[in-house]
Amino acid sequence: MFISGFLVKPRSSQNGVSKTQSAGNQRHTSSLVGTSETTCATTYPKSFCEWLAGIIDGDGSMKVSKQGETSLEITMGLEDLPLLRYIQDMLGGSMKMRSGAKAYRYRLHNQLGMMKLIHCINGHIRDSARLLQLHRVCQVLDIPLILPITLDAQSNWFAGFFDADGTIGFAMKNRLPVRGSLMIRVTNKHLQDVESYKVVFGGNIHFSSSQNGYYQWSVQSRKDVLILLSYFQSSTFRSHKSRRFFLIEEYYSLYDLKAFHPESLNHKAWLAFLDKWKKLMI
Structure with a gap:
């Protein structure tokens, strides 16, 4: 036809x-x-x-x-x-x-x-x-x-698209990390181009009207972030920013110890972690 x-x-x-x-x-x-x-x-x-x-x-x-x-x-x-x-x-x-x-x-x-x-x-x-x-x-x-094949959790396409359009970050307020703010995100102008992430990895999709409008898929709960971390460990990412995946478990460990408080015995470890994290900013 x-x-x-x-x-x-x-x-x-x-x-x-x-x-x-x-x-x-x-x-x-x-x-x-x-x-x-x-x-x-x-x-x-x-x-x-x-x-x-x-x-x-x-x-x-x-x-x-x-x-x-x-x-x-x-x-x-x-x-x-x-x-x-x-x-x-x-x-x-x-x-x-x-x-x-x-x-x-x-x-x-x-x-x-x-x-x-x-x-x-x-x-x-x-x-x-x-x-x-x-x-x-x-x-x-x-x-x-x-025609594009159906994606699953073993596809390396997700790694490549993240290397291009993904970010990892967490919010700070008064020099302290905001609880539950560690987020992995992927953005695109078209809804259908981020939907595969939600289908395979869960999370949410939001629309932003800034920059002429775009869609953002994200995972923020620790459970969903660790699921994506498991995918990272079985796939190959190559972007500069993707190195932050190696720091996610350290972030959660130090957060649970409340190492971000200046009076914490682990505060020096938190400051060293922040230094590594910031070096991977884009």
């Missing part, structure tokens, strides 16, 4: 169909949409492909030039240069510091590299805007688009 210029192959997976938005009135040739069974062999581990798709969904973009050349760009802050270097080591490509911005831009644009990339992330991209970009690239490279 044809939908807005695309030839769509219905998905037969028992996990159901992930819906995508219309791509508008396209003048390009139609392209197939398939299931995970149509995936071509890739040289990259599945865990890396899932994680990379999360990074691209959050901080990347895929483009097709007027000349029909495809490319991938990922832009992240200076503190995440090691993360971008890791991607460059895996995929090839180039790196450049953005003039006037405290950020680096990674870029991949050779055709062979892009084809290997698409076979890697196809079926794992799910951000609304990024899925449309992927479809356009797939048209040029003559690769059937694979």
Whole structure:
């Protein structure tokens, strides 16, 4: 069947169909949409492909030039240069510091590299805007688009998307931590792009009207935070801010000892903890 210029192959997976938005009135040739069974062999581990798709969904973009050349760009802050270097080591490509911005831009644009990339992330991209970009690239490279697979608690996509759009923090008042304020958050402009976190890990989703509006998923109870910490211990995060996951258990331990009080015998340990925590600010 044809939908807005695309030839769509219905998905037969028992996990159901992930819906995508219309791509508008396209003048390009139609392209197939398939299931995970149509995936071509890739040289990259599945865990890396899932994680990379999360990074691209959050901080990347895929483009097709007027000349029909495809490319991938990922832009992240200076503190995440090691993360971008890791991607460059895996995929090839180039790196450049953005003039006037405290950020680096990674870029991949050779055709062979892009084809290997698409076979890697196809079926794992799910951000609304990024899925449309992927479809356009797939048209040029003559690769059937694979609809995003259903996520579960073993998927490394959550780690990649957190590395891009997540934060960990807690509130302080009068130099004391606010009870129950340790929070893990992920934000995005589109509701459907944070809903998977709530489905798999619980928590809540709130809408904020600031910055032209965005949705924020968060977990705040100790039980929910520790569930996500368990996921962290079985997945690979690579962002600068994700190192705070290693400090969560120490935070709870020192909080239970009330080490934040100046008169506490453990106050020096609390101050040392704060120093480590602040060094991981973004």
